Amino acid sequence: MANRPVIKALxxxxxxxxxxxxxxxxxxxxxxGRLRAASLPFRFCSNMSKESTAALRDRLDKMGIQTHDNEVWTSIGAVNALLRAKGLTRPFILASETAEEECxxxxxxxxALPHDSVVVTFAPxxxxxxxxxxxxxVLMGEHHTQRGQQRPDYPLIATHRARYIGDSDGALSLGLGPFVAALENATGRTAEIVGKPERKFFELVLNSLGPELQDREGVVAVIGDDIQTDLGDGAVELGFWRVLVRSGKYRDGDESRAGIRPPDEVCDSFASFVESLLDK
Incomplete structure (x- = not known):
């Protein structure tokens, strides 16, 4: 591990x-709890798209993990923001009921109107x-385009493109990415990804911290178990201190995989990182 810089937010x-x-x-x-006591700003950033942000917070609460308002940022919330920004009002959505409601x-x-876009979330x-x-x-305009007419340029929006997930039995399972790739391959379109590791998603979350970061020196640390999805592109571009934890979907050797930028730090768990950060 390189010398860890001053961390101003997580x-x-x-x-x-x-x-x-x-x-x-x-x-x-x-x-x-230790982070709260130390007044170190943080946000939870999740690509979880099986449920709404509110349902996710309720599930965390039942596990004994308390979250505050404006602390949990998900790719489902980012979908809603993007649909509004683009003025899309009739998306065809592959999502759970609560996730679709939030979108x-x-x-x-x-x-009564035809669909004007497609949204794909991880809804098995x-x-x-x-x-x-x-x-x-929908993406090909099959029901609304007559032969000889130009096909509409309907956008394909996806919450993320993770190739696999860590499942409840501890094994890896197929993620959303291969399904997004199938639609891209079939339609010739490139999906607009709204969740991690997109720079826009991270910037959206950082903006929520606002004044909490203005008077602080140091860098932002991002912590996750997926070297690509949690610590990839946007995290690199923004100069985050990238911490990979050996839990969840982590597998031996993830930090040294070919073609992947290595993390700045590898820790056994989130708790061990926090302990070393605050004790130091």
Missing amino acids: LIDLSGTIHTDTQPIPMSSHAI LRGIHDDQ AQLNYVALNTAFR
Whole structure:
């Protein structure tokens, strides 16, 4: 590990870093309490898209992991912000019920109008042939374009493109990325990713810290169990101190995989990182 710089704020992954499925990772809740006591600013940054942000917070609460308002930032919330910014009002959405409700919050979804975009989230029950084929047809304008007309340029929006996830049994399972890649391959479109590791997502979260960062010296640290999705592109571009933890989906050798920029630091767990940070 290189000499750790002064850390002025933390961006913390949830699944695989703070908890796995419905179980908190040992000492993670205690470590969060220590950060609060030390008045060190932090935000939780999650690509979790199986449920709404509110449902995720409720699930964390049941695990004994307390979160405050404006602390949890998810890719589902980022979808809603992007739909509003683009003026899209009739997306075809592959998502759970609560996630879809959050995606459409404040958007007038006129059922009489044709779809104007496709949103893909990690909703395993929705990622079947029929649904994916409908998404394909929307993107290709199959039902609203007559032969000889130019196909509409409907956007494909995805919460993330993680290739695999850490599942409840401790093994790896297929992630959202391969399904996004299938739609990209079939339609010739490139998906707009709204979650990690996109720079825009990290910047959105940083803006929420506002004045808390203005008078602080040092760098922002990002902590996660996925060397690509949690600590990739945007985290590198923004100059974050990138901390990989050996929990969740981590597998031996992840930090030295070919073609991947190594993390700045590797720790056994989120709690061990916090302990070394605050004790030092």
